Amino acid sequence: MYKILEKREIAMRNTWYKIHAPHVAKKVQAGxxxxxxxxxxxxRIPLTPVMWDRDEGWIVLIVFTRGKTTMRMAMEMKEGxxxxxxxxxxxxxxxxxxxxxxxAIGAYTGIVEVYPIARAWQKIGNDVxxxxxTFEPMIILKDHLERAVSRHIVEPVxxxxxLDLKENMRNVTKRLTEKVREMLEKEDYDLVFMVGPVGDxxxxxxxxxxxxxxxxxxxxxxxxxxxxxCGACRVTVGGQxxxxxxxxxxxxxxxxxxxxLIHRVGFYADMERKAMELYMAGLMxxxxx
Amino acid sequence: MPKLIRxxxxxxxxxxxxxxxxxxxxxxGYTFELALKEAERCLQCPKEYAPCIKGCxxxxxxxxxxxxxxxxxxxxxxxxKEALGIIRxxxxxxxxxxxxxxxxxxxxxxxxxxxxxxxxxxxKLERFVADYAREHGIEDELLMEVVPNIxxxxxxxxxxxxGPAGLTCAAELAKxxxxxxxxxxxxxxxxxxxxxxxxxxxxxxxxxxxxEKVKKLGVKIETNVLVGKTIxxxxxxxxxxxxxxxxxxxxxRIYPWPGVNLNGIYSANEFLxxxxxxxxxxxxxxxTPIKVGRRVAVIGGGNTxxxxxxxxxxxxxxxxxxxxxxxxEMTAREEEIKHAEEEGVKFMFLVSPKxxxxxxxxxxxxxxxxxxxxxxPDETGRRKPVPTGETFIAEFDTAIIAxxxxxxxxxxxxxxxxxxxxxxxxxxxxxxxxxxxxxFAGGDAIRGEATVILAMGDGKKAAKTIHKYLxx
Numbered sequence: 001m002y003k004i005l006e007k008r009e010i011a012m013r014n015t016w017y018k019i020h021a022p023h024v025a026k027k028v029q030a031g032x033x034x035x036x037x038x039x040x041x042x043x044r045i046p047l048t049p050v051m052w053d054r055d056e057g058w059i060v061l062i063v064f065t066r067g068k069t070t071m072r073m074a075m076e077m078k079e080g081x082x083x084x085x086x087x088x089x090x091x092x093x094x095x096x097x098x099x100x101x102x103x104a105i106g107a108y109t110g111i112v113e114v115y116p117i118a119r120a121w122q123k124i125g126n127d128v129x130x131x132x133x134t135f136e137p138m139i140i141l142k143d144h145l146e147r148a149v150s151r152h153i154v155e156p157v158x159x160x161x162x163l164d165l166k167e168n169m170r171n172v173t174k175r176l177t178e179k180v181r182e183m184l185e186k187e188d189y190d191l192v193f194m195v196g197p198v199g200d201x202x203x204x205x206x207x208x209x210x211x212x213x214x215x216x217x218x219x220x221x222x223x224x225x226x227x228x229x230c231g232a233c234r235v236t237v238g239g240q241x242x243x244x245x246x247x248x249x250x251x252x253x254x255x256x257x258x259x260x261l262i263h264r265v266g267f268y269a270d271m272e273r274k275a276m277e278l279y280m281a282g283l284m285x286x287x288x289x
Numbered sequence: 290m291p292k293l294i295r296x297x298x299x300x301x302x303x304x305x306x307x308x309x310x311x312x313x314x315x316x317x318g319y320t321f322e323l324a325l326k327e328a329e330r331c332l333q334c335p336k337e338y339a340p341c342i343k344g345c346x347x348x349x350x351x352x353x354x355x356x357x358x359x360x361x362x363x364x365x366x367x368x369x370k371e372a373l374g375i376i377r378x379x380x381x382x383x384x385x386x387x388x389x390x391x392x393x394x395x396x397x398x399x400x401x402x403x404x405x406x407x408x409x410x411x412x413k414l415e416r417f418v419a420d421y422a423r424e425h426g427i428e429d430e431l432l433m434e435v436v437p438n439i440x441x442x443x444x445x446x447x448x449x450x451x452g453p454a455g456l457t458c459a460a461e462l463a464k465x466x467x468x469x470x471x472x473x474x475x476x477x478x479x480x481x482x483x484x485x486x487x488x489x490x491x492x493x494x495x496x497x498x499x500x501e502k503v504k505k506l507g508v509k510i511e512t513n514v515l516v517g518k519t520i521x522x523x524x525x526x527x528x529x530x531x532x533x534x535x536x537x538x539x540x541x542r543i544y545p546w547p548g549v550n551l552n553g554i555y556s557a558n559e560f561l562x563x564x565x566x567x568x569x570x571x572x573x574x575x576x577t578p579i580k581v582g583r584r585v586a587v588i589g590g591g592n593t594x595x596x597x598x599x600x601x602x603x604x605x606x607x608x609x610x611x612x613x614x615x616x617x618e619m620t621a622r623e624e625e626i627k628h629a630e631e632e633g634v635k636f637m638f639l640v641s642p643k644x645x646x647x648x649x650x651x652x653x654x655x656x657x658x659x660x661x662x663x664x665x666p667d668e669t670g671r672r673k674p675v676p677t678g679e680t681f682i683a684e685f686d687t688a689i690i691a692x693x694x695x696x697x698x699x700x701x702x703x704x705x706x707x708x709x710x711x712x713x714x715x716x717x718x719x720x721x722x723x724x725x726x727x728x729f730a731g732g733d734a735i736r737g738e739a740t741v742i743l744a745m746g747d748g749k750k751a752a753k754t755i756h757k758y759l760x761x
Contacts, residue, residue: 023519032518037476043567043576044476069576085476087513224562224577227474227515228699229484229539231556241543241550246699260550263651267552271578278573 001082005058012137013065014109015074021086022057024049030116031094031218031250035226036061037085038077043069046223046245048113049089050141059086062140064109068275075283090226091249098125100190103183104149105131105204107176107196108138113218114195115141119148131183133176135159135168155179177203184211191216194253198265202258215253219244221264235261295406298327300413309632310603312488312570316388319417321365328358331409332401340399341411346746349379351396351411354418370427372418377431381460381502382453382745384423384495387416389486390742391622423498432505435464439507442466444759447529449516449700452480453741454732455535456503457748458755463506465756470529471508474515477566480537482741484566485558487596490625493565517703531727531755534715535748538733539697543690548645553582553653557589557597557691564600581606582686586656587634588612588642589691590619595626597689598634606687608634613641613661613674639663643680645688655684696734712737720754721747729755 006018024034028049035044049059065074077083094117102121106114111132122128128149132139136156145152157172180192184207192208192215194201201217208215221233221244228246235242236257242248301317302308308315319327333352336342341351354375361368376383392398392412400408422428446462448455451473459469477483482496504510514520525532541556543549560579563569569579583606587598590612602608610629612619615638619626630636640658648654660679663672696713708716708724714737715730717723723730731747733739 023514027519027521039576041568041571041575068573072576085513087474087476087515087519089518090515224559224567225475228697229474229541230559230562231541231543232559234543234550236550241545257550260651263552264550268578268580271572271580275573275576275578 001084002086004077004079004081004083007077007079009074010062011140012135013074014138014140015063015065017061017063017073017077018058019061019083019086020057021059021088024086024088025052025057025059026054028052028059028089029093030096030120032089032091033226033249034059034061034086034088035090035223036083038069038073038083040084042072042084044085044224044226045069046090046220046226048116050112050115051144062109062112067272068279071276071279075288087226091245092247094120094250096120096124100126101188102126102128103131103180103189103192104128105133105176105180105192105194105196107132107172107194107200107204108134109140110194110196111141111145114193115145115148117193118145122149129153129183129189131155131179133157133172133179135172153179173200173203176200177207180204180207184208184213189213192253193217198258198262201253202262205253205256205258208253216250217253217256218249219251219256219261220249221261222267235264293332293402293405294330295402297407297410298323298330300410305631305633308489310605312564312600312603314492315489315628316413318420319413321368321417321421324414324417325358325362327410327414328355330402331355331359334401340401341396341409344396344399345379346395346740346742347379347749349396349415350375355409355411355414358414358418365421366425366427369418369421369425370431373422373427373431376415376418379749380742380745381457381749382499383415384419385453385482385491385499386742386745387412387414387419388491388495389482389740391740393623395742423495428502432502436505436507439464440466441468444468444530445470445528446531446533446755446759447472447525448533448535449525450474450480450535450537450732450734451478451500451510451512452535452537452732452744453482454537454734454744454748454751455480455533456500457745458533458535458729458731458752459508459748460503460506461749461752462755463503463508465752467756467759469508471510472514472516472520472525473510473512475566476512478510478512480535481539484562485593485596487561487565487600489599490596515699517700522704526727530759531729533748533751533755534700534723534728534730534734535732535744536697536700536734537744538694538736538738540695541690542693542695544692546642546644548647548653549690551645551647551653552651553580553686554645554688554690557587557593557689558694560597560689561593561600570600570604580687582653583607584685585609585687585689586611586683586685587689587691589693590614590621591691591693592621592625593694594689594691595621595629595634597691599625599629599632601687601689602629602632602634609683609685610634610636611640611642611656611658612636612638614663614671615639618663618671637683639674641674641676642688646682653686653688655682656688657682694733694738696737720758721751722754722758727758729758 357371567577732744
């Protein structure tokens with residue numbers, strides 16, 4: 001059992017959990033992830049430790065409220081509660097090399113994965129610029145990143161109440177790609193790294209490719225066990241089947257079969273929506289919301 | 290000499306209509322009266338001759354435990370306690386092996402009665418003894434006789450993986466006084482017993498009870514620990530006097546057929562893990578989803594294929610098993626094939642996928658299948674399927690690939706000096722010791738894919754050789 005030492009909402013739909021998980025804290029490196037099971041009847045969900053303390057034995061997870069499980073965590077869990085399961089660290093650490101001038105991009109809560117990697121890259125002598133594009137009320141880790149890297153750029157996109165979520169998200173993608181193009185035209189980068197929704201990763205890759213710059217991405221296919229046992233997270237990379245959990249999560253953007261991955265991550269979207277609606281209806285009927 | 294009774298006493302089973310829509314156990318097992326009737330059929334071959342004992346991978350004294358039932362027929366409690374004591378001398382998990390062992394190829398396959406009639410139903414008798422003992426507190430009684438006699442010897446052994454091999458090894462070592470810690474990557478111990486075998490064949494309550502017994506012997510089980518990542522192998526070496534590796538064969542084999550990553554195509558491991566470990570069949574009460582379409586193709590002919598097919602059937606799909614040889618060459622147990630057939634699983638033999646065809650949303654809609662014919666026998670002794678070049682397209686919206694597993698490489702990759710063969714199996718000597726002194730291995734990690742009982746046999750043998758190693 002893993003105690004929640006701290007829990008607070010740090011931005012719209014983004015919750016900060018500081019969790020006592022000494023076995024993970026002791027070993028985790030930038031680029032790795034954990035799998036959390038928050039409830040006895042919950043899912044196993046992959047999340048990224050954003051920061052950690054090896055001596056005190058805690059990790060911080062910043063969780064974006066996306067589906068039923070993350071909504072339940074936000075609604076039902078309190079400081080002092082326990083998560084039944086936190087396993088990790090899983091996946092491979094990000095390569096610690098001197099790439100030179102790096103542009104590390106986080107779309108939405110993808111920035112939480114960028115933070116530890118960008119920080120570590122800067123520490124070993126890279127010149128790292130981070131770019132965070134998200135809806136205005138969802139900006140997170142701004143101060144942390146400003147302290148950690150050469151330059152941190154935030155591109156807030158206003159949430160337009162007259163548009164639906166899809167249209168709003170299209171605005172984020174538009175701003176993201178425009179900004180990346182503008183930055184690549186202005187300056188030379190040796191490497192682009194990006195974490196965020198797979199559609200946005202593909203869109204950014206489309207720009208980076210035009211400039212011929214190397215690009216690496218952390219991928220988030222659907223995952224169950226996270227240790228190479230189920231094969232749910234398989235992605236085609238360089239024409240070969242890879243398991244994101246044990247071969248990744250980082251891959252060469254030029255080798256990824258993006259369309260296949262986009263289809264695969266959406267497989268359960270309708271069921272996830274249904275589960276969320278039922279949960280919300282339950283909360284409403286109990287007068288919680 | 291009792292009169293030879295050729296026909297078996299049948300075990301009660303739930304009706305097809307009732308069982309096909311839920312995940313509860315299909316076979317109900319014997320009552321004491323029925324078990325006794327079946328036990329009476331045993332010819333009681335002398336122990337030194339009895340083929341059933343030789344046919345059992347862990348050499349259970351089968352005539353002995355059957356005799357214990359017969360001689361104590363007036364006192365079921367005494368009968369079962371004696372019988373269980375005899376079984377437990379060689380097998381710590383009879384409720385499990387009684388359900389999932391391929392008895393028809395082992396003990397029952399060589400039974401003398403089987404030469405003139407049905408072999409003695411050894412598996413169901415074993416299961417009866419274990420179930421009756423559990424339900425009537427006899428098992429706890431036996432355990433309580435063992436536990437107070439355990440004297441700690443101050444030595445520590447680490448076991449990697451809480452599946453059948455690891456659990457057996459740990460239990461045996463604990464009885465000898467070792468301080469044993471099992472490290473398990475998943476959130477629940479049990480390995481394939483927990484994530485792989487469905488409830489209708491092996492209820493998870495039974496697995497839980499068996500696990501409790503192992504814990505009562507003093508074994509510590511640490512879940513959520515992936516050795517190699519959470520704890521390094523070197524750290525284990527420093528902390529423990531010996532290590533047993535029982536990491537199984539958990540990596541699904543995915544043949545790179547074109548389209549194999551389309552939505553709706555599962556590895557059997559993913560499909561069964563969602564159902565068994567995560568209870569996806571109870572969605573949305575349980576949060577993990579699963580999608581079983583209208584027409585499901587299960588590719589493969591082993592027990593895993595049967596488990597996947599019958600699991601897919603329960604939410605109401607039309608399920609086809611596609612196998613590249615014929616029914617005769619299928620590796621699944623006869624009982625499982627029979628249950629699948631009764632429940633309505635359909636079979637298509639001598640076909641092999643050529644490619645998977647998707648719709649515009651990346652979802653599976655059909656499979657192009659190639660017709661096969663049987664050629665010369667291969668290294669397994671079975672006739673090899675040969676492609677004919679003739680293909681056809683069949684509509685399916687879900688496919689489950691059950692063509693086998695390979696040893697889990699996640700852990701192995703973190704131990705650079707550990708010798709493995711070309712198939713990724715850990716190489717061991719006659720004592721089940723690996724290329725690293727003091728590090729032992731067993732079960733599917735050394736065998737590729739085998740059975741629960743063989744894994745348990747390895748666990749038991751390794752416990753003995755670890756004891757020898759640490760005592761010398």
